[in-house]
Amino acid sequence: MTDLFGDDPSQHNTPHTVREDAPLADRLRPQMLSEVIGQQHLTGPEGAIGRMVAAGRLSSMILWGPPGTGKTTTARLLADAVGMRFEAISAVFSGVADLKKAFALADKAAAAGQRTLLFVDEIHRFNRAQQDGFLPFVERGTVTLVGATTENPSFALNAALLSRAQVLILQRLDHDALGTLLDRAEALEGPLPLTADARDALIASADGDGRFLLNQAETLYAAKIEAPLDPAALGTFLQRRVAVYDKDRDGHYNLISALHKSLRGSDPQAALYYMARMLTAGEEPLYVLRRLVRFASEDIGLADPQALTQCLAAKQAYEFLGSPEGEVAIVQACLYLATAPKSNAAYVAQKASFKNAKETGSLSPPQNILNAPTKLMKDIGYGKDYAYDHNLEDGFSGDNYWPEGMEPQTYYEPVERGFERKVRERMEWWDKKRDELRGPNSAP
Template identity: 50%
Template sequence: MPTFPESSRNTSCPKRRSSGRSGRRRPSPSRRSTDGIHGRGGGCAGGENAAPLFFLPRGRNRLTAEGRSAFNRFGRGKDHDGTPRGAADPLSAPRARDRVFLLRAGRRRPALSVDRPLLAALPARRGLSETDPCPGRLGAVFLAGARGQGDVPARDDRAGEAGPEGTPLTDHASDNDPRPLAERMRPRTLDEFVGQSHLLGEGSLLRRAIAEDRLFSIIFWGGPGSGKTTLARILAGETRSHFVSFSAVLSGVKEIRAVVEGADRRQREARLKTVLFVDEIHRFNKAQQDAFLPHVESGLITLIGATTENPSFEVIAPLLSRTRVLVLKPFAEEELSLILERALSDRERGLGTLGLGIEPEALAHLAWAADGDARAALNSLEAAVSLAQTGPDGTRRITRANVEEALQKKLLQYDKGGEEHYNLISALHKSLRGSDPDAALYWLGRMLEAGEDPLYIARRMIRFASEDVGNADPRALAVAMDAMQAFHFLGRPEGELALAQAAVYLATAPKSNALYVGYGQVRQAIGRTGTLPVPLHIRNAPTRLMKDLGYGRDYKYAHDYEEAYIPQDYLPDPLAGERFYRPTDRGFEKIIGERMAYWRGLRERHKKKEG
């Protein structure tokens, strides 16, 4: 393992020349850097007792979260690939005098510390010479890798680490970490990822591509908080390709060209592929998307895009045809509950050190209110935590009231699988049948506000249109179907108005259960008589043999007769003359009844004429 030469003389750094003064003491951590990441006076180890300081580049206000996690990952006795280091490994036993401090620019206290031998191990990992005399260069390379441009894992393992004076960097995961809980709890590996089993299940296309490091161009399409960006970050940690990430909101054609130039250079010089992640790709206009096209087509860049909008409308057709669209579904409530429970128990990045409890009803409501959005669920949990009070037993418990206050929405009494669920749907159905549009609107609103699945309500109204309105208003079924389609198209909350419109229409439509009663009688008759044969004259006769057997014989084609009607029997002989459908005299069924009565009259006249 290479070690730094111990000397205070700055004699061999190619980027900085010594002032010629020997024995210069290294500056205290309070000194501010004036030339990038090299500390003044001790930037490169060229002498006997140098313990150089490394500063962040001028203008950089803080070390990135990825940089912190990378340094702490090394500092916790793990190698680059996450395996524990052996006792014989020089990295396992750093010397106190070899501590190297990373300072935030302009700050007077160390932000992070790392053992000098760790930096000595970096050259081989980054393709540099092991005898590179400039540790400043090594530090620069390390920071570059920690920003996601190399192979340093992006993990946040700060909890419990000791600072330079032996004080913990964090009392718990959220201390000194301004990131929201949703950001801290992002899954880091596929094993931590919850949901999307249709994409990440064993043997799936994406899972195999990740395992074999044979990524293809992808567009992740899904709603907010469905895991698009998280999956892309996991891919960044799994792939051996160079990973570049930027947002379509902040970048343009200039940045795209720079990425392409870098990708071309890496491919020529190191045969290294480039994976480019573009968040909010639908924000790019046609010209910006065109800039990707030839390079995605040539394979120079593997594009991973993320969008909340339909790619068919927002991504140009040539680019869309060269990518595969993978749809991320909203998280199920059970999956969101698991994510929330994990955040409450995680002592490293979550809220586990706070000793919090949560009422089952409060947890269920958090999962429901998020509407499939994991980020929204975790943000709501974080807000509810700030409202939780310590109980008499000394523990803090998140209650239903905390959740209601955090969401600014009262939690209505409702159990989607219990008695209240059936009570409310019964109330809605009976209000519709009773032609009370006001009550129908009220019970519809109660169910929607309490968290009922709107599509369940739509299905019940479609059933009602056939069962309780039927042919008294044939348009009722179309209205109910249109309401369901409108909700599919609009979503919540806009689509709820379509359901309300359908409810009022159904409540005020003429009512008839003649279809429901008639079909019930048919089922009883079938149960009573079994499978009666089809009369020969109305059987299909596609072959000569069937015709010879009498199939279709004596069938009378109705259109050949006056008024397109000719009396003949269509029911099996044991059921001849049975009447199952008896229309009412309400709505359109009145017209149907008059028409059926007229046909019965024609039948009687025909019988008299033949008799």
């Protein structure tokens, strides 16, 4: 596996020589940290890496960022900058034997007064036991660990390992950074056979991945194209990069969080964008529908009771029509939720009532509202003096339904929005009527 500028982390402790026929990414590999593109927030004088290099000492770190952002290059240049021996392994290709060999070499180097930077590519692919194996060597300073991962370290790495390493986030390369990378390629290889608009389209197609961009540029150079391509011709010649989206990992949770919060914030345009991001990247439509159903109850509730109905109808329509026709129904449900009045009163009520129920779960309801199907139950008072609300004025008795010894609680508080405004008026009327029926000095 190579990084942004062609480094192979399986090659360790050897000078990096570049062949004339090496890939373009390898020939453009930076020679100094200041040449690493798009990560100045880390490598600059005020950045975490810049400060460590200036001090001449590195702490163990985890480099977390999307593919093609220069994680391996940064690690190699870090070792050079502070005069450390560089040892690299990849969790994709390495096992316990490789780790033992790396630690043995680091121990030998330490005995000779040489510090080792151990770079572990795709470190999240090591299991928990293998990750724990790093701890004693990191703690006694045999190695300074620099791990690289595309996965959220909070989920992918042991807490013990994270507590001994600083997490540094590498940013997705923006348009300007990718443009600078193409400038370097053109300075080396000559102008790309592209119009200005096609050049911008090529940068956009990389989706923040510098390695992908250089590979595409190399393909264009190799094709010996004479007339500059416009965006349409470029699109025909090159494939667009598939958006990064792991359905069971960080990208998945980031986008569903963005969708949920856009809906909650009543922004239908943003909500549609994030939903489209998920569906076009291959997310299961039924998963999106499940999240919309959840939102309808959690964030809208009785402010608009039709919200839940709309989502369930969209599910039924999608199951009936399939893709792509049924996806219009999902869009309709998304728009309905985004534009509906919002209330989390039902969600708050659920949390509070469930908590209270767990704390008071053994209390018996009042005897007058208990069913009495047998003579014994009637004899001991079950159902005695029960007030049948339908037979009373206004269809309301105002009776007490709470267990003896428990004060009435308030879990559900409707908001002054949508249909819940009517519900609130109704509940306030019942409260007033209940007070009138019980009298000012009556117990609840």
